Amino acid sequence: MEKFDVVIIGAGSVGLPLSFYLAKKGLEVAVFEKMQSEGRGQNRAAIGGIRATHSDSAKIKICKMSIEIVSRMEREYGVDIDWIDGGYLFPIYDEKNEAALKELLKFQKKFDLNIDWIAPDDIEKLTPGINRENLRGGTYSPEDGSASPLKLADAFYMLARNSGAEFHFNEELTAMILQNGRITQLTTNKDRYTADIVINAAGANARDIGKMAGLDIPVYPDSHEAGITEPVRRFFEPMIVDIRPDEQSANYYFYQNKEGQVVFCITPDPKIPGRDIDNTSEFLPLVIKRMVKLYPRLRNLRVRRTWRGLYPMTPDGFPIVGYTKEVENFILAVGMCGQGFMIGSGLGKALSEIIIDKTNKYNDILEQLTLYRSFAGEEILK
Numbered sequence: 001m002e003k004f005d006v007v008i009i010g011a012g013s014v015g016l017p018l019s020f021y022l023a024k025k026g027l028e029v030a031v032f033e034k035m036q037s038e039g040r041g042q043n044r045a046a047i048g049g050i051r052a053t054h055s056d057s058a059k060i061k062i063c064k065m066s067i068e069i070v071s072r073m074e075r076e077y078g079v080d081i082d083w084i085d086g087g088y089l090f091p092i093y094d095e096k097n098e099a100a101l102k103e104l105l106k107f108q109k110k111f112d113l114n115i116d117w118i119a120p121d122d123i124e125k126l127t128p129g130i131n132r133e134n135l136r137g138g139t140y141s142p143e144d145g146s147a148s149p150l151k152l153a154d155a156f157y158m159l160a161r162n163s164g165a166e167f168h169f170n171e172e173l174t175a176m177i178l179q180n181g182r183i184t185q186l187t188t189n190k191d192r193y194t195a196d197i198v199i200n201a202a203g204a205n206a207r208d209i210g211k212m213a214g215l216d217i218p219v220y221p222d223s224h225e226a227g228i229t230e231p232v233r234r235f236f237e238p239m240i241v242d243i244r245p246d247e248q249s250a251n252y253y254f255y256q257n258k259e260g261q262v263v264f265c266i267t268p269d270p271k272i273p274g275r276d277i278d279n280t281s282e283f284l285p286l287v288i289k290r291m292v293k294l295y296p297r298l299r300n301l302r303v304r305r306t307w308r309g310l311y312p313m314t315p316d317g318f319p320i321v322g323y324t325k326e327v328e329n330f331i332l333a334v335g336m337c338g339q340g341f342m343i344g345s346g347l348g349k350a351l352s353e354i355i356i357d358k359t360n361k362y363n364d365i366l367e368q369l370t371l372y373r374s375f376a377g378e379e380i381l382k
């Protein structure tokens with residue numbers, strides 16, 4: 001059996017950066033990916049938003065690292081991944097959400113996040129022509145931004161390979177053999193392997209991989225749709241997040257990417273649990289109606305295509321990260337929900353330091369994201 005220091009299951013938003021940081025530190029890393037190339041799972045469904053301005057400390061800390069990594073990718077490694085620091089804007093139209101976001105600001109400020117409440121005139125400067133009727137202001141975080149999920153996946157894939165990581169595409173993990181609380185053999189559709197450490201980064205399939213190790217990992221996918229327009233000259237800067245719910249959706253968000261295309265996404269309410277990734281005819285009328293009302297200037301844009309993907313959800317909306325108690329050489333990096341693209345880079349780097357350097361500087365993050373929490377909490381800013 002071929003042996004590796006680390007085997008990662010899944011070449012996606014999490015597995016790719018993780019493979020790079022582990023290989024860069026000198027470990028023999030193999031990545032098994034059941035699809036034909038990198039980033040073809042849910043990574044390619046992401047619209048590209050990256051923010052550190054969350055409502056809990058673990059995601060704030062990890063995503064701060066992600067922004068640091070992604071924003072320097074071109075300078076450091078010469079790869080353009082379409083990073084734009086256009087910021088995130090939450091325009092607010094009612095008293096209740098104004099109070100909630102202002103309260104959250106107090107928490108976010110404790111983490112040195114560059115975020116503030118701005119007035120309607122400042123919002124207008126960032127998004128000329130936005131609907132100002134009843135606009136009360138909003139929060140704006142200029143250091144958040146966006147990048148291309150396809151280009152970032154490709155960048156980490158190349159960096160990982162150049163650092164010695166091995167990629168096994170079209171190779172699906174099908175079984176594990178355990179002895180005395182350790183994984184001693186991995187079986188794929190092609191061969192058998194052994195590894196000192198096995199990392200579950202299988203996204204929407206994380207629970208299936210967990211079952212192979214005798215664990216029940218609460219990751220339940222649900223379906224989300226997105227779309228992209230033709231490219232036009234840049235006319236607004238930030239990712240705009242409208243958190244007002246309506247009868248069929250909880251919120252929606254959109255931004256203009258580096259190529260000038262507007263990319264958008266909606267959160268259906270109620271959720272659509274399952275693994276259905278077929279586009280629907282309901283999505284466009286639902287999301288476009290809301291977007292054009294908020295930002296009438298979008299009305300002349302032509303939509304190029306839509307797609308549907310999965311959020312690998314957990315019951316409380318937070319990822320599950322860390323070693324398992326039952327299987328000593330098994331690590332989880334799963335349950336990324338709607339934020340795996342923005343979490344992946346920072347988490348990959350942090351996990352490499354946890355595994356190789358045995359650092360304890362991320363203990364608070366591991367404590368918050370442990371598999372052994374109650375899952376009773378709920379994220380404020382989804």
Ligand SMILES: Cc1cc2nc3c(=O)[nH]c(=O)nc-3n(C[C@H](O)[C@H](O)[C@H](O)COP(=O)(O)OP(=O)(O)OC[C@H]3O[C@@H](n4cnc5c(N)ncnc54)[C@H](O)[C@@H]3O)c2cc1C
Nearest residue numbers: 010012014034041042043047049173203309339340341342
């Ligand atoms: C419409 C939409 C918009 C989104 N927008 C954003 C956004 O703006 N920002 C953001 O941060 N996130 C966004 N997300 C969420 C993001 O896409 C996911 O959270 C993220 O891709 C999950 O990363 P992952 O590495 O866990 O999974 P994936 O990227 O799916 O990687 C897991 C990989 O594991 C492989 N795999 C599974 N089982 C096996 C097996 N048995 N053997 C071998 N390989 C296996 C899969 O094929 C897959 O490639 C969005 C999601 C959707 C659907």
